[in-house]
Amino acid sequence: xxxxxxxxxxxxxxxxxxxxxxxxxxxxxxxxxxxxxxxxxxxxxxxxxxxxxxxxxxxxxxxxxxxxxxxxxxxxxxxxxxxxxxxxxxxxxxxxxxxxxxxxxxxxxxxxxxxxxxxxxxxxxxxxxxxxxxxxxxxxxxxxxxxxxxxxxxxxxxxxxxxxxxxxxxxxxxxxxxxxxxxxxxxxxxxxxxxxxxxxxxxxxxxxxxxxxxxxxxxxxxxxxxxxxxxxxxxxxxxxxxxxxxxxxxxxxxxxxxxxxxxxxxxxxxxxxxxxxxxxxxxxxxxxxxxxxxxxxxxxxxxxxxxxxxxxxxxxxxxxxxxxxxxxxxxxxxxxxxxxxxxxxxxxxxxxxxxxxxxxxxxxxxxxxxxxxxxxxxxxxxxxxxxxxxxxxxxxxxxxxxxxxxxxxxxxxxxxxxxxxxxxxxxxxxxxxxxxxxxxxxxxxxxxxxxxxxxxxxxxxxxxxxxxxxxxxxxxxxxxxxxxxxxxxxxxxxxxxxxxxxxxxxxxxxxxxxxxxxxxxxxxxxxxxxxxxxxxxxxxxxxx
Amino acid sequence: xxxxxxxxxxxxxxxxxxxxxxxxxxxxxxxxxxxxxxxxxxxxxxxxxxxxxxxxxxxxxxxxxxxxxxxxxxxxxxxxxxxxxxxxxxxxxxxxxxxxxxxxxxxxxxxxxxxxxxxxxxxxxxxxxxxxxxxxxxxxxxxxxxxxxxxxxxxxxxxxxxxxxxxxxxxxxxxxxxxxxxxxxxxxxxxxxxxxxxxxxxxxxxxxxxxxxxxxxxxxxxxxxxxxxxxxxxxxxxxxxxxxxxxxxxxxxxxxxxxxxxxxxxxxxxxxxxxxxxxxxxxxxxxxxxxxxxxxxxxxxxxxxxx
Numbered sequence: 001x002x003x004x005x006x007x008x009x010x011x012x013x014x015x016x017x018x019x020x021x022x023x024x025x026x027x028x029x030x031x032x033x034x035x036x037x038x039x040x041x042x043x044x045x046x047x048x049x050x051x052x053x054x055x056x057x058x059x060x061x062x063x064x065x066x067x068x069x070x071x072x073x074x075x076x077x078x079x080x081x082x083x084x085x086x087x088x089x090x091x092x093x094x095x096x097x098x099x100x101x102x103x104x105x106x107x108x109x110x111x112x113x114x115x116x117x118x119x120x121x122x123x124x125x126x127x128x129x130x131x132x133x134x135x136x137x138x139x140x141x142x143x144x145x146x147x148x149x150x151x152x153x154x155x156x157x158x159x160x161x162x163x164x165x166x167x168x169x170x171x172x173x174x175x176x177x178x179x180x181x182x183x184x185x186x187x188x189x190x191x192x193x194x195x196x197x198x199x200x201x202x203x204x205x206x207x208x209x210x211x212x213x214x215x216x217x218x219x220x221x222x223x224x225x226x227x228x229x230x231x232x233x234x235x236x237x238x239x240x241x242x243x244x245x246x247x248x249x250x251x252x253x254x255x256x257x258x259x260x261x262x263x264x265x266x267x268x269x270x271x272x273x274x275x276x277x278x279x280x281x282x283x284x285x286x287x288x289x290x291x292x293x294x295x296x297x298x299x300x301x302x303x304x305x306x307x308x309x310x311x312x313x314x315x316x317x318x319x320x321x322x323x324x325x326x327x328x329x330x331x332x333x334x335x336x337x338x339x340x341x342x343x344x345x346x347x348x349x350x351x352x353x354x355x356x357x358x359x360x361x362x363x364x365x366x367x368x369x370x371x372x373x374x375x376x377x378x379x380x381x382x383x384x385x386x387x388x389x390x391x392x393x394x395x396x397x398x399x400x401x402x403x404x405x406x407x408x409x410x411x412x413x414x415x416x417x418x419x420x421x422x423x424x425x426x427x428x429x430x431x432x433x434x435x436x437x438x439x440x441x442x443x444x445x446x447x448x449x450x451x452x453x454x455x456x457x458x459x460x461x462x463x464x465x466x467x468x469x470x471x472x473x474x475x476x477x478x479x480x481x482x483x484x485x486x487x488x489x490x491x492x493x494x495x496x497x498x499x500x501x502x503x504x505x506x507x508x509x510x511x512x513x514x515x516x517x518x519x520x521x522x523x524x525x526x527x528x529x530x531x532x533x534x535x536x537x538x539x540x541x542x543x544x
Numbered sequence: 545x546x547x548x549x550x551x552x553x554x555x556x557x558x559x560x561x562x563x564x565x566x567x568x569x570x571x572x573x574x575x576x577x578x579x580x581x582x583x584x585x586x587x588x589x590x591x592x593x594x595x596x597x598x599x600x601x602x603x604x605x606x607x608x609x610x611x612x613x614x615x616x617x618x619x620x621x622x623x624x625x626x627x628x629x630x631x632x633x634x635x636x637x638x639x640x641x642x643x644x645x646x647x648x649x650x651x652x653x654x655x656x657x658x659x660x661x662x663x664x665x666x667x668x669x670x671x672x673x674x675x676x677x678x679x680x681x682x683x684x685x686x687x688x689x690x691x692x693x694x695x696x697x698x699x700x701x702x703x704x705x706x707x708x709x710x711x712x713x714x715x716x717x718x719x720x721x722x723x724x725x726x727x728x729x730x731x732x733x734x735x736x737x738x739x740x741x742x743x744x745x746x747x748x749x750x751x752x753x754x755x756x757x758x759x760x761x762x763x764x765x766x767x768x769x770x771x772x773x774x775x776x777x778x779x780x781x782x783x784x785x786x787x788x789x790x791x792x793x794x795x796x797x798x799x800x801x802x803x804x805x806x807x808x809x810x811x812x813x814x815x816x817x818x819x820x821x822x823x824x825x826x827x828x829x830x831x832x833x834x835x836x837x838x839x840x841x842x843x844x845x846x847x848x849x850x851x
Contacts, residue, residue, distance in 0.1 A: 047626060049627070049629030079570060129594060132594050132598065149588075149590060150590060152593070170847055178648040221711055221712075222626070223636065223806075224658065224711035249711075250708070251796045251799050252796045252797070255707065255799045256799075258708070261700060262703065262706075294727065393812070426578075426579055426581075427575040427580075428580075429582075429584075429586075430579035433586045434579075444584050463590060466583060468586060
């Protein structure tokens with residue numbers, strides 16, 4: 001009975017295999033304690049760019065910078081309001097020349113003092129063309145930017161002429177135009193100070209960044225994990241309430257969610273769409289779904305003559321009215337989106353410029369009126385609306401198909417609107433930014449700082465960097481300029497809203513919905529919240 | 545033998561250049577990768593131009609290929625978009641994937657060949673039928689179903705394993721992912737071995753060996769199995785390459801940061817440096833595995849000789 005023996009042997013091999021795995025699995029994450037020393041484990045994605053403040057333009061890298069750095073200004077994690085952090089005061093008499101005074105006592109975690117020079121050098125580094133920083137344009141309002149970062153050719157200056165160090169704790173900034181809300185933009189991570197170590201040994205710094213925030217980096221294995229620990233001597237008043245954060249890169253957010261539900265992970269800041277149906281049952285009130293500063297839109301090509309006419313304007317308004325927003329946000333997004341009724345975001349708040357219903361009937365589903373408007377405008381240019389999107393990430397196909405269905409229903413024509421998938425995000429962006437698209441495409445905007453200006457100027461001002469559709473309107477431009485020069489904040493906001501009203505009439509892009517941040521956490525942690533940028537407020541998390 | 549090996553090694557050169565060129569062209573066809581680096585906004589033109597020249601993307605494709613190959617021979621595989629050297633990525637990804645592949649191949653050899661021998665020797669008996677049905681099921685069910693199911697049962701419901709492995713996984717963490725990765729090939733190995741054994745069991749030399757009064761164990765292992773292994777070895781040899789490059793599904797499910805993940809990331813970000821670099825190494829692995837398989841033939845069956 002040799003055969004039987006061999007079967008038994010094979011069965012044993014499997015049993016041993018499983019038993020060995022059992023020994024390997026289970027157990028806690030390095031035996032971390034609870035309370036103030038407890039370590040929070042959290043999901044992470046591989047940052048797309050090297051971790052330099054002026055080179056990080058996506059959430060995953062920004063998340064780390066937010067823990068490791070503190071800038072002049074910090075946005076309140078709850079209200080989004082700009083508050084002084086390292087800055088003692090930022091003053092200006094004419095909205096163009098600013099004097100920035102720093103608080104005394106701030107240091108980097110390596111002991112180096114945070115001085116005016118730490119800021120000026122960092123900003124000069126970020127703006128210089130030769131350093132390839134993707135956020136360089138954040139420094140464009142400072143005088144001399146066109147010299148250190150010309151649109152073409154080589155730079156004729158090394159440093160921004162508008163920045164001057166006065167003494168250890170004071171520096172001045174001169175802007176090229178009046179911009180009263182400029183200090184409120186300085187909370188963006190591109191504006192943080194950098195220590196000398198950054199310039200002395202750049203590679204070493206990149207492999208283990210050193211900053212002045214509540215956390216220090218204990219270890220960083222690129223592409224897989226980062227261990228951040230509480231910095232005990234942190235001088236700020238927003239000290240970490242936990243012992244540290246372990247960030248773990250997940251290749252798939254479904255796996256992260258599985259890890260959370262089985263108790264191996266404390267925090268997931270991106271609940272996968274496929275799990276939204278179960279999330280209430282799995283997590284109960286440990287599921288967070290709050291507004292984030294993100295709006296999604298449909299953009300149109302104004303470089304194409306057919307779309308840049310008075311008739312096409314009516315068509316765009318009609319299309320906007322043909323989209324059943326509430327139905328799509330409920331059924332496809334499980335209420336993780338809110339139907340949009342203006343071009344900003346609810347996180348700005350009423351005072352900050354968000355105005356629910358500003359778009360009015362033009363953004364409300366109305367079958368009859370929609371069809372009438374589109375027909376008055378001579379029908380969809382080219383006879384068919386093709387909505388381009390990238391098919392690789394973000395499950396855009398589902399909602400694009402739903403939007404098209406909605407439009408097709410209104411038009412009573414199954415071919416009135418179709419989706420146009422593009423293979424990768426890079427290819428999609430290349431087509432958008434080189435004006436290859438002849439019909440609509442999906443567009444989105446994640447705010448850099450919670451200001452109404454950030455939702456309007458970079459997107460709709462003539463030749464603005466993210467005005468991909470090349471829409472242009474003199475009246476709109478004029479109102480934006482006027483709002484920027486306004487020294488009274490409330491007046492500035494209402495002028496921006498006047499500009500926004502032009503968008504209702506012209507409908508250069510159709511607002512679809514505001515995106516929410518979604519997160520889930522384990523019962524080991526408490527006090528979990530998302531800030532207006534949909535990033536978890538890590539330093540506030542407590543471990544039981 | 546020596547001349548045969550040298551001839552095979554020389555044949556590798558055109559294959560190597562051909563495949564890398566093809567991959568290079570394919571990644572290039574996908575378009576401009578710089579546009580995707582700035583997210584939903586447009587890169588400012590000056591920075592984009594600077595990045596393009598840094599990655600050599602402003603030159604014609606043939607020139608990019610020549611420069612790239614020139615660098616590869618000095619051990620420089622270029623830089624990924626996140627600023628990491630591709631060789632650095634390889635140094636973290638390949639050990640993990642090699643570990644995973646070893647686990648999978650060991651499962652294939654141990655379980656697959658044992659089951660094949662058992663069923664081949666007792667054709668038509670209940671054990672044979674049971675294993676045949678089981679292998680059919682394994683082949684029919686896609687890997688991601690097996691993977692997710694095992695993850696759910698062992699990881700979430702029963703808590704025997706962690707649903708995802710750590711950043712630098714050890715062999716025991718990789719047992720379940722390895723089993724999932726091996727499952728389909730394992731079923732094929734079982735079936736191949738079974739057929740081969742069943743066929744050779746009636747061969748003259750087996751009858752002779754039995755008639756000589758050799759112990760049954762010696763007949764099966766030294767005479768029958770050795771001669772039946774040639775198709776199995778061929779299959780496992782080519783499978784090594786397939787497992788290393790094709791583990792994307794398994795690696796995603798168990799959060800393993802191996803070669804499959806890096807390739808996936810590279811393609812998504814259209815990072816030709818990463819994709820071409822990893823594929824180049826995989827091509828070499830394929831070629832080496834095939835060479836070893838061919839050489840093993842001679843060891844297994846002395847009648848096969850390479851002059």
